[in-house]
Amino acid sequence: MSPPALLRRIRRHVIGRPRRWFVVTAPGLETLCEEESAAAGLPPAIVLPGGIEAEGRLPELYRAHLALRTATRILLRLGAIRAGRFEELERRAASFPWELYLKPESAIGFSVAVHRCRLHHRGAIAERLHAAIRGRLGCVAAGAGGGGRQRVFVRGEEDRFVLSLDASGEPLHRRGLKRRAGKAPLRATLAAAALRLIGYTGAELLLDPMCGGGSFTLEAALLAKGIPPGWFRPFAFFDWPAFRPPTWEHLRRTAARGMRTLEAPRIFASDRDAAACRALAEILEENRLGDAARVACADFFALDPAAFPGAPGIVVLNPPWGRRLGAAAAARGLLRAIVAQLRERYAGWRVALVAPAAWAAEIAPLRLARHELVHGGLRVGLFHGTVAGGERLSRGPSPSRTDA
Numbered sequence: 001m002s003p004p005a006l007l008r009r010i011r012r013h014v015i016g017r018p019r020r021w022f023v024v025t026a027p028g029l030e031t032l033c034e035e036e037s038a039a040a041g042l043p044p045a046i047v048l049p050g051g052i053e054a055e056g057r058l059p060e061l062y063r064a065h066l067a068l069r070t071a072t073r074i075l076l077r078l079g080a081i082r083a084g085r086f087e088e089l090e091r092r093a094a095s096f097p098w099e100l101y102l103k104p105e106s107a108i109g110f111s112v113a114v115h116r117c118r119l120h121h122r123g124a125i126a127e128r129l130h131a132a133i134r135g136r137l138g139c140v141a142a143g144a145g146g147g148g149r150q151r152v153f154v155r156g157e158e159d160r161f162v163l164s165l166d167a168s169g170e171p172l173h174r175r176g177l178k179r180r181a182g183k184a185p186l187r188a189t190l191a192a193a194a195l196r197l198i199g200y201t202g203a204e205l206l207l208d209p210m211c212g213g214g215s216f217t218l219e220a221a222l223l224a225k226g227i228p229p230g231w232f233r234p235f236a237f238f239d240w241p242a243f244r245p246p247t248w249e250h251l252r253r254t255a256a257r258g259m260r261t262l263e264a265p266r267i268f269a270s271d272r273d274a275a276a277c278r279a280l281a282e283i284l285e286e287n288r289l290g291d292a293a294r295v296a297c298a299d300f301f302a303l304d305p306a307a308f309p310g311a312p313g314i315v316v317l318n319p320p321w322g323r324r325l326g327a328a329a330a331a332r333g334l335l336r337a338i339v340a341q342l343r344e345r346y347a348g349w350r351v352a353l354v355a356p357a358a359w360a361a362e363i364a365p366l367r368l369a370r371h372e373l374v375h376g377g378l379r380v381g382l383f384h385g386t387v388a389g390g391e392r393l394s395r396g397p398s399p400s401r402t403d404a
């Protein structure tokens with residue numbers, strides 16, 4: 001097909017029509033993501049297990065990438081094929097207009113899941129689909145990579161295969177900030193969810209006194225400065241034949257109007273690990289977020305929260321979970337000490353605490369609401385509310401030296 005004829009078809013069938021997409025979230029974050037999407041003025045979405053589904057034009061899909069903080073990835077729905085035999089699958093896939101969505105030079109990967117299908121060999125399904133797409137696009141090789149890396153998601157249920165194209169590329173919790181390699185930080189999507197639950201607007205005083213890699217601080221700094229989470233990174237849809245850079249530039253220019261430089265930081269990060277603090281300070285500087293947040297090396301138990309301007313504010317905590325063998329008991333001991341410290345010194349503060357859901361008993365004295373989600377196969381609680389407390393509790397032996 002001649003390039004102008006293909007362009008016309010892309011304009012008519014992909015750009016000019018409302019499309020359906022599925023925003024994947026961590027299980028448990030669906031409702032939060034729907035609220036976030038509605039607040040951003042994105043097309044109405046319905047909540048489903050594992051994400052939200054919406055329909056709109058491609059620029060809205062692009063804007064969702066720029067704006068959504070709790071989303072993991074976004075899949076453009078392409079269509080569905082019914083097949084009980086491999087020949088059928090390949091034949092029907094070959095009649096699908098892949099050229100409207102993929103460039104011939106793209107490297108193509110597959111993510112296949114099947115449930116109650118006669119075809120259940122995931123590798124063979126991917127192979128047949130790949131052959132069909134290559135034939136349709138007229139590819140010589142299996143993708144030289146010049147059209148970027150694209151991933152087709154296939155979900156088979158009772159012989160019906162739903163095909164989607166990953167619009168995001170790298171998972172969206174990777175914000176694209178310049179970072180140091182270090183300990184695995186809390187996912188940005190979880191930090192964003194906790195900040196949303198506690199009602200952080202970007203204007204309040206916020207303490208992150210066990211900051212580690214700084215996910216809370218970085219996420220809060222983006223919010224405080226009005227920077228959308230997708231500002232720093234590329235997306236897979238940049239390599240779609242339907243992508244128009246001017247549309248993206250327009251979305252970015254509009255988003256840039258909401259950004260601000262702050263006169264004085266209102267986010268205070270600290271950790272007893274000096275190297276972690278140094279690394280976070282550098283990340284803030286390199287990403288020009290230094291006006292929003294300041295970092296200091298300090299022990300949580302030595303902080304005087306009342307000394308911070310704007311107190312009482314919000315305190316966010318992601319204490320060690322003690323996943324290493326033998327560390328869980330120490331981590332729970334540290335958590336009890338944190339809870340006692342919060343009740344003693346943080347009365348009137350709003351708190352967001354991320355911890356294994358199974359630790360609810362330790363956190364119970366704070367009488368916080370709990371939002372549960374699944375993260376890395378573990379049930380995690382986003383505990384949030386205002387600290388009542390004010391009374392002195394027994395804290396146990398030297399918590400600051402607890403090594404979890």
Ligand SMILES: C[S@@+](CC[C@H](N)C(=O)[O-])C[C@H]1O[C@@H](n2cnc3c(N)ncnc32)[C@H](O)[C@@H]1O
Nearest residue numbers: 185186210212213214215272299300318320400
């Ligand atoms: C699970 S990590 C936090 C991860 C962080 N949310 C991130 O995004 O990377 C827990 C952190 O608590 C810090 N920590 C443990 N006990 C502390 C204490 N008494 N005072 C300050 N920091 C402490 C550790 O050094 C570690 O960086």
